[in-house]
Amino acid sequence: MYTIHEACKRTGLTAHTLRYxxxxxxxxxVSRSAGGFRQYTDEDMESLAMICCLKNTGMSLQDIARFMxxxxxxxxxxxxxxxxxxxxRESVLARMEEMQRYLDKVTGKVDYFTExxxxxxxxxxx
Amino acid sequence: MYTIHEACKRTGLTAHTLRYxxxxxxxxxVSRSAGGFRQYTDEDMESLAMICCLKNTGMSLQDIARFMxxxxxxxxxxxxxxxxxxxxRESVLARMEEMQRYLDKVTGKVDYFTExxxxxxxxxxx
DNA sequence: TATTGACTTAGAGTAAACTTCAAGGTATAT
DNA sequence: ATATACCTTGAAGTTTACTCTAAGTCAATA
Numbered sequence: 016m017y018t019i020h021e022a023c024k025r026t027g028l029t030a031h032t033l034r035y036x037x038x039x040x041x042x043x044x045v046s047r048s049a050g051g052f053r054q055y056t057d058e059d060m061e062s063l064a065m066i067c068c069l070k071n072t073g074m075s076l077q078d079i080a081r082f083m084x085x086x087x088x089x090x091x092x093x094x095x096x097x098x099x100x101x102x103x104r105e106s107v108l109a110r111m112e113e114m115q116r117y118l119d120k121v122t123g124k125v126d127y128f129t130e131x132x133x134x135x136x137x138x139x140x141x
Numbered sequence: 142m143y144t145i146h147e148a149c150k151r152t153g154l155t156a157h158t159l160r161y162x163x164x165x166x167x168x169x170x171v172s173r174s175a176g177g178f179r180q181y182t183d184e185d186m187e188s189l190a191m192i193c194c195l196k197n198t199g200m201s202l203q204d205i206a207r208f209m210x211x212x213x214x215x216x217x218x219x220x221x222x223x224x225x226x227x228x229x230r231e232s233v234l235a236r237m238e239e240m241q242r243y244l245d246k247v248t249g250k251v252d253y254f255t256e257x258x259x260x261x262x263x264x265x266x267x
Numbered sequence: 268t269a270t271t272g273a274c275t276t277a278g279a280g281t282a283a284a285c286t287t288c289a290a291g292g293t294a295t296a297t
Numbered sequence: 298a299t300a301t302a303c304c305t306t307g308a309a310g311t312t313t314a315c316t317c318t319a320a321g322t323c324a325a326t327a
Contacts (some may be wrong), residue, residue, distance in 0.1 A: 019274080030274085031316055050301070052274060053320050065250070071243045071302090098250045107244050111237060117197045117210040118233050124191070125226045132219040145304080157286060164307095165284090176293050178304055202284070257325085 017055040033063075040080045041066050053063050062086070072107045143181040152189050159189075166206045167192050188212070198233045 019030045026033070026136055033053075042062050046054050056064070062083065069079045082099060085092040145156045152159070159179075162168055168188050172180050181189070187207065195205045208225060211218040 029316085031191045031250065032314085034316065035276090047275095048323095049277095050274080052323080057249055068243050068250075072240060072247060090257070090261045093261055097251060097254040097258055100247060100254065104244065104247050104251060107247070111240060111244075114198060114233065114237060117194050118230065118237075120194045121198060121226060121230050121233070124194075125223060125230060128219055128223040128226065131216070132223055135216045135219055155286085158284085160305090161285065173305095174293095176304080177306095178293080 017060060019055070022053075022055045022060065022063065025060060026067055028063075036066065036076070039076055039078060041083055060069045069103070072103070073110065074103060098128070143186060145179045145181070148179075148181045148186065148189065151186060152193055154189075154193070162192065162202070166201055167202060168208055195229070198229070199236065200229060 017025070019033055022028075022033055023030055028036075037045055042059060045059060046056070048054055053082055065086075066083070069082065070076070074082075082096065085096050085099070143151070145159055148154075148159055149156055154162075163171055163179075168185060171185060172182070174180055191212075192205055192209070195208065196202070200208075208222065211222050211225070
């Protein structure tokens with residue numbers, strides 16, 4: 016069992032954010048101690064890792080909530096989750112390729128500016 | 142000279158967004174026709190291409206506005222723009238590498254789910 | 268036992284990037 | 298000439314993902 020503080024450390028999220036994710040049904044049903052404090056199980060920590068993975072590849076919290084709901088429904092939803100994840104994977108790949116193309120343009124600009132800068136400084140020094 | 146509609150087609154942005162970017166100083170000083178309609182020059186279109194490039198690699202509109210302001214100040218800001226762009230380039234590269242790591246995890250999950258699904262369906266058919 | 272600090276909740280507030288609205292002017296096809 | 302579609306503005310509204318606040322509870326330490 017982990018406290019919210021430990022869950023923060025492991026995920027890099029703030030306690031505020033963890034509570035927010037709970038409210039938004041990304042990871043509902045986190046159990047409480049006698050005093051009402053959150054207790055994260057190992058399974059919860061695994062779910063959080065998955066949540067971060069999806070979030071950091073650009074999935075919306077709403078879509079993550081939907082995915083986690085399917086996960087809670089068990090093996091009946093395996094096919095659906097598989098397909099969903101595969102579609103996500105392809106969209107991430109496409110986004111990365113697009114990003115690479117834009118990055119190449121940025122690199123081209125850096126080179127162009129560097130050349131222009133050299134000329135500018137040559138003129139300045141005259 | 143291009144109408145706002147043509148500028149939309151070339152950039153993939155909506156007219157709303159182009160007006161918004163003007164208000165936010167990403168590309169201020171777009172000239173108007175006698176009737177008050179926007180007229181984008183070739184130079185404006187180049188600036189828009191740069192704006193999209195920076196935006197699509199994750200730069201905030203505020204930072205883009207700052208960059209475009211420097212560009213309007215001319216050759217004196219070449220060094221600053223060069224450095225700024227180089228830093229941006231490196232942060233994009235870092236983000237892409239992070240993304241790739243998360244994507245590998247997603248791929249691992251897809252494989253895991255595929256295997257689990259095969260087993261599940263084998264049991265179902267019995 | 269008292270105090271300090273972290274936890275709880277519901278709900279309000281914030282920032283970024285649009286997006287829509289209302290009221291009116293412009294261009295063009297019939 | 299007039300209807301229709303598109304343009305103008307300033308301002309208000311929306312969405313996403315937090316982030317903070319207030320009022321109160323709980324745990325640990327001097």
